[in-house]
Structures are given as C-alpha cells and as structure tokens.
Amino acid sequence: xxxxxxxxxxxxxxxxxxxxxxxxxxxxxxxxxxxxxxxxxxxxxxxxxxxxxxxxxxxxxxxxxxxxxxxxxxxxxxxxxxxxxxxxxxxxxxxxxxxxxxxxxxxxxxxxxxxxxxxxxxxxxxxxxxxxxxxxxxxxxxxxxxxxx
Amino acid sequence: xxxxxxxxxxxxxxxxxxxxxxxxxxxxxxxxxxxxxxxxxxxxxxxxxxxxxxxxxxxxxxxxxxxxxxxxxxxxxxxxxxxxxxxxxxxxxxxxxxxxxxxxxxxxxxxx
Amino acid sequence: xxxxxxxxxxxxxxxxxxxxxxxxxxxxxxxxxxxxxxxxxxxxxxxxxxxxxxxxxxxxxxxxxxxxxxxxxxxxxxxxxxxxxxxxxxxxxxxxxxxxxxxxxxxxxxxxxxxxxxxxxxxxxxxxxxxxxxxxxxxxxxxxxxxxxxxxxxxxxxxxxxxxxxxxxxxxxxxxxxxxxxxxxxxxxxxxxxxxxxxxxxxxxxxxxxxxxxxxxxxxxxxxxxxxxxxxxxxxxxxxxxxxxxxxxxxxxxxxxxxxxxxxxxxxxxxxxxxxxxxxxxxxxxxxxxxxxxxxxxxxxxxxxxxxxxxxxxxxxxxxxxxxxxxxxxxxxxxxxxxxxxxxxxxxxxxxxxxxxxxxxxxxxxxxxxxxxxxxxxxxxxxxxxxxxxxxxxxxxxxxxxxxxxxxxxxxxxxxxxxxxxxxxxxxxxxxxxxxxxxxxxxxxxxxxxxxxxxxxxxxxxxxxxxxxxxxxxxxxxxxxxxxxxxxxxx
Numbered sequence: 001x002x003x004x005x006x007x008x009x010x011x012x013x014x015x016x017x018x019x020x021x022x023x024x025x026x027x028x029x030x031x032x033x034x035x036x037x038x039x040x041x042x043x044x045x046x047x048x049x050x051x052x053x054x055x056x057x058x059x060x061x062x063x064x065x066x067x068x069x070x071x072x073x074x075x076x077x078x079x080x081x082x083x084x085x086x087x088x089x090x091x092x093x094x095x096x097x098x099x100x101x102x103x104x105x106x107x108x109x110x111x112x113x114x115x116x117x118x119x120x121x122x123x124x125x126x127x128x129x130x131x132x133x134x135x136x137x138x139x140x141x142x143x144x145x146x147x148x149x
Numbered sequence: 150x151x152x153x154x155x156x157x158x159x160x161x162x163x164x165x166x167x168x169x170x171x172x173x174x175x176x177x178x179x180x181x182x183x184x185x186x187x188x189x190x191x192x193x194x195x196x197x198x199x200x201x202x203x204x205x206x207x208x209x210x211x212x213x214x215x216x217x218x219x220x221x222x223x224x225x226x227x228x229x230x231x232x233x234x235x236x237x238x239x240x241x242x243x244x245x246x247x248x249x250x251x252x253x254x255x256x257x258x259x260x261x
Numbered sequence: 262x263x264x265x266x267x268x269x270x271x272x273x274x275x276x277x278x279x280x281x282x283x284x285x286x287x288x289x290x291x292x293x294x295x296x297x298x299x300x301x302x303x304x305x306x307x308x309x310x311x312x313x314x315x316x317x318x319x320x321x322x323x324x325x326x327x328x329x330x331x332x333x334x335x336x337x338x339x340x341x342x343x344x345x346x347x348x349x350x351x352x353x354x355x356x357x358x359x360x361x362x363x364x365x366x367x368x369x370x371x372x373x374x375x376x377x378x379x380x381x382x383x384x385x386x387x388x389x390x391x392x393x394x395x396x397x398x399x400x401x402x403x404x405x406x407x408x409x410x411x412x413x414x415x416x417x418x419x420x421x422x423x424x425x426x427x428x429x430x431x432x433x434x435x436x437x438x439x440x441x442x443x444x445x446x447x448x449x450x451x452x453x454x455x456x457x458x459x460x461x462x463x464x465x466x467x468x469x470x471x472x473x474x475x476x477x478x479x480x481x482x483x484x485x486x487x488x489x490x491x492x493x494x495x496x497x498x499x500x501x502x503x504x505x506x507x508x509x510x511x512x513x514x515x516x517x518x519x520x521x522x523x524x525x526x527x528x529x530x531x532x533x534x535x536x537x538x539x540x541x542x543x544x545x546x547x548x549x550x551x552x553x554x555x556x557x558x559x560x561x562x563x564x565x566x567x568x569x570x571x572x573x574x575x576x577x578x579x580x581x582x583x584x585x586x587x588x589x590x591x592x593x594x595x596x597x598x599x600x601x602x603x604x605x606x607x608x609x610x611x612x613x614x615x616x617x618x619x620x621x622x623x624x625x626x627x628x629x630x631x632x633x634x635x636x637x638x639x640x641x642x643x644x645x646x647x648x649x650x651x652x653x654x655x656x657x658x659x660x661x662x663x664x665x666x667x668x669x670x671x672x673x674x675x676x677x678x679x680x681x682x683x684x685x686x687x688x689x690x691x692x693x694x695x696x697x698x699x700x701x702x703x704x705x706x707x708x709x710x711x712x713x714x715x716x717x718x719x720x721x722x723x724x725x726x727x728x729x730x731x732x733x734x735x736x737x738x739x740x741x742x743x744x745x746x747x748x749x750x751x752x
Contacts, residue, residue, distance in 0.1 A: 041224065074280055076279075077277075077280040080272075081277065081280065084269060084272060087265075088269065090322075091262065091265065095262065096321055096322040097269070097318075097320050100321070108207050134235050137239070138235070141239075142246075160430070160434075163430075167423065167427065173419070180423060180427070183426075184426065187430045187433040188433075190437050191433065191436075191440075194437050194440060194441040218446075219440065222436075226433060229400075232400055233396070233429075236403055237419065240403075240415055241419070243407070243410075244416065244419060258412055258413050
C-alpha cells in the first residue's frame, strides 16, 4: 500500500465518525475559556489535532482536497490582526491596551467577562490553524530532496 | 525538599542528553526534557499542601488555593517551547536533506 | 500614550505582510520600511518626552503589581532609537541583497518579528514578559540565520537554537526562584523586596541570570554560538544580530537587572570586570587568526562586547557613559562592516580574505566605507570608536582599575592589528579585479553611506552641551538604582 493512501478502513471509519465530535469539543473548550480550565490555546490544540487525525488516517492528498490549506495560512495572520485590533480598541475607548470594552455581565454565565471570550476565539483560530499548518509544513518536507553535492 | 532535588536531577538528565548525544533528534528530546523540568520547577513553587485548584465555581467558598500565577507562566512557556521545538525539528529535517545523516559528528562544515 | 505602539506597530506590520503578500515582495518592503520609520520617529518623541519624567504604562487598565507594565525611561528610549536606526539601514540593504538570495516576503515578516521582540524586551517592566519577548526575538533570529538555505546556515542555526534554549531554561528557572522569594514579577517591585532577602539566594539568582543573559550577549565563556551564527547569516541579519540583538537581549537586560534590580553587588561588578577582560583579550587573539571576513567580524563583536562589560564592571558615572556610548558606536560601525562583508561576498562570491584583493577600483564605496569603519572600530580619532574607548580607559584609570585599563589598551591595539589585516589583504591586496558580476545596488550603497556618515557624526555626541542633553538622563537612570523603583511604583 502506498503511503499517500492512508491507514486501514477501520481507522478511516473511526476518524470519519469522530472528527466533527473532536472539533465540537474543541469549540466547547474555547467558548468556556473564561469559566472553566482551557481556553483559546487548549481548545485550539484540540481542533488542530482533529485535522491532523484526518491527515494521518486519510493521507495528505485527500486532506488537501478536503481542506484549503492556503486559507489556513491566511487565517493565522487574520486572527492575530483581529487580536491586535481588539487591543487597539481598548486604547481608543479605555486608554489602555487590551482594556475591557464590553459589559462584564453576570458571573458564571457564558456571555460574561467582557472581551475575554472574544479574545479566546481569536486565539483559538490562531492556535488551531497555526498548529495544523506547522505540522503540515513539516509533513510535506521530503527527506531525500534538496541535498547538495 | 526531595521533590526539588528530583526536579533538578531531571534538569541534569536533559543537560546530559544535550551534551553527550550525537543524534539531532535525541538532542531535541533532551532539550524538551530540560524545559519540562524548568516548567515543573515553576509549578512546584506555586504548590501548597491540601490546597484546591484556583478556579472559582458556583457555590464554592474561597479557601486555601494553590498559586495560579506559576501555572499561567508555565502555560505560556509551553507555547513558546512548542514553537522552538517545531523550529528545531524543521532545522533537523533540512540538515538531513543536506547531509543525509542525523549524526552531529558528521555535520561539521563549520569549524573553530 | 505612545508606549504600547512600540510593540503593536511592528507586530501588526509582521502579520499584515503575511496576509497581503502572495508571491511579490513589494508590499512587504513598503510596509516594513514604513513601520521602521514610524518606530524611529516615535522613539525620538519618546526620548524627548521622558527626559523629564518617565512613562509607566500598565496593560489592560489594571494596577501595577497585578499586571504587566511597560516602562519608558531614558535608557529604554535610547535603546529603542538604536533598534530602528540599524533596522532601517539593514532593510535598505536587504532589498536587493535578499532578492539575490531568494525573493520572498517571509524575510520581512520575520524581520518585523525580530524588531517586535527586541522592542518588547527593551520596553517591558516585567520579568516574565521580558522572557516572552526575548523568545519572540530569538525565534525570529534562529529562522533568519537559516534564511539563506545553505548547509552551513542550518548548522549554525541549529547550534544557536540549542544553546539559546539551554540558556532560556536557565532564565526560566531564575525567574521561578525570583518569584518564589519575592512573590512578584514586576522588576521594580522585585528591586524593592530583594535587599531584605537571604544574600546567598540572591547571589545564586544573579549567577543564573548572568549565565542565561550572558549567553545571549555572547560574553566569553558563553560565546561559542556567535561566530557560527553571525558569520553564516545573510549580511543584513548579521548586522542586526551583531549590532542590536546581542545588546538588546544581553547587555541591556544585564544592565537593567544588575544595576536597577540587584543594585550591583560587589561580587557581580568583579565578575563583570574579569569576564570583560577575558572577552577582550581572548576574542581579539582568536580574531587575528581568522581568514574568513565575517568570522573575524564576529569575534571582533565578542571583543567589543567585552569593552562594554568591562566598563559596566567599573561602574562609575564616566564608565557607564563610556559603556552606553560604545553600545551606540558599536552598533553603527559593526553593522557597516557586516554590510561591507556582504557586498564583497555578493560581488566576488567569497568571504576569504586571501581571495580578495585590490577592490578600490571595482567597489569604490565599499572600500571607502570599510576604511572609515576600520578606523572607527580600531579607535582612531576623529571617529566615534576612539571617544568611547578613550572614555572607558580614562574611567578605569580614574577609578583605580589599572589592570583593566591595561587590558583595554591591549585590546584596542589588537583590534587595530586584525583590522589592518582586513585592509591589507581584503581591500588593498595584490590581486587585481577588473569587473565583477553583482554590482551593489543603490539601496545597499545608501545604507553603507548613511552608516559611514553616522560613524563620523556620532562623535559629535561627546561635546559637553550635546552630551548633557542626550546621555545624562540615560546615565542617571542607570546610576541611580533606587530611582527606578520610585519611578515605577510612584512614591
């Protein structure tokens, strides 16, 4: 069996069934970052691992058709720029970088804690896309290419 | 006190690996061990016996908690180490492409 | 409220470059040069506005011990001025130099990250935040050293990254120890609490920080990565690393920690003196035996860092003046020398001094500017290197450190020796060249001419009236150790 064909049918089936659940769990962790342990980084890693799961199970060729890796590169920078813009809004409205510009809300509610959930979402985007792209870039290296002499 | 000593031994294990191993990948692994021992060191400083995790929950009284700041620092430093490790792995792959080996005794075009 | 923009602008520029560039590097060049110019203007404004009273800025609108604070005092704004100055010259130089290697916007994005990291280290008032920005700068530096894609560059970058990671782990442990005995991470608060602590623990923390940041500054026992990394990197990156990075990450942090936070205990000033002397002599002797142009320059950097460290060990007002003046001067002339080396490498395809020859005819500007830089680095009047070295030597004699003064004089003579070798073999040798393949472009020539003019002009700063305005606030910040605490905590 060729390398690009991925793993056996058992792994493929399990991956197909579980990938959206894993992504959903990652989104849950990101959205509850201000209430429970976790947050942008942890949830982002979980989402990235879901994508990497697909890459390992189905191979790179299939994943390239399924996902647009090109856009993922851009999403990393977009997330970072949006994060900075939130910070600059803090300067503009409250006079301090990353200051809270929204209503604090009620304790233990999902829609509380001001800008922290929004920042968490941006961090989640940066981390999930960034980690996937990072491993993807390492995976597309060919060990035998590019030698000198 | 013994636990700090064990942590320091872990650091020395990593340092030993960095200094003596010849394989690039093993050097990267040893570096990770060293960095983890530094992280463990930080978390140990925040630890308090019989204290709770520092998360506020509904209906929970505020009582003795472990120090959350070292944990936040460790999370940040883990992220940094992730980046550095990926960087080192990428460099190792490119070095393999150039030299066809992971052995550092054969990778020595720079000398002196 | 200009303080956070020193970090926001280069970071925003880095991500904008990655977002809008596809294959072309034109927008990347425009954005990065614009960002660096804005940073330079901001630093001048900052320097003027903080000369009376420093600005303390706390992130997120929280109070000082509970948040990360940014401190803009005369010393940090002085460093913030050097970074975009050399950065602008390096960017002008890189436009055609990097296209000659491989045309890509990635270089400019990484360059902006390098500037973000250095600006962050210089401006922050929080120990852990300093660590983070240091890692950002180092990450960009590792990638940029390997940018050319040759085997030697990957090797040098790997070596640099491994040694950098070891020292970062040491620094992290030092931060943990500091936090465990002071329960705070704000530098000013640490400085306030530290005198009452057990001096043995404090000295151990100092030793760990000296090893960690000494490796970033490439002081002599920790220097092994520098000659490889600085000689293998692309020329503009060598100039950034040698001119600014080792000072922003190494010397600046050492001054901040050991002067403003630890209050310069006697034991550390002695260590500074000894390590500085070792760096000057050993690195000069190693440089004499080199035939690789950039490797010789890299060893010369270690030796010049030794001069700065020696002056910091003396610790008098005049010595500190010499140290910060030498930081500025070394940034200027060493960047210029690396640009010269890069131009010669691009034109002739070699860095070996024995294969170079009479270059005055084919590379007139490179030859002339390298002569100016040589005279400057070896300390001949009226160039800037003469004044800073003279001040350091006079300060050593005044404070009664005669051995250090002798070491500094010997170091200057050795510097003159190995740079005469460069001029004799590299630019005025026997070999004749009639035509060369890659002529330096306008941008490269402009960068070299600007720095050569600065080599002469910055000696103006020694004149008492100008010195009072420019250097006295900086020296006051460094010498008055308790002032930093009062300034940040506001008593």
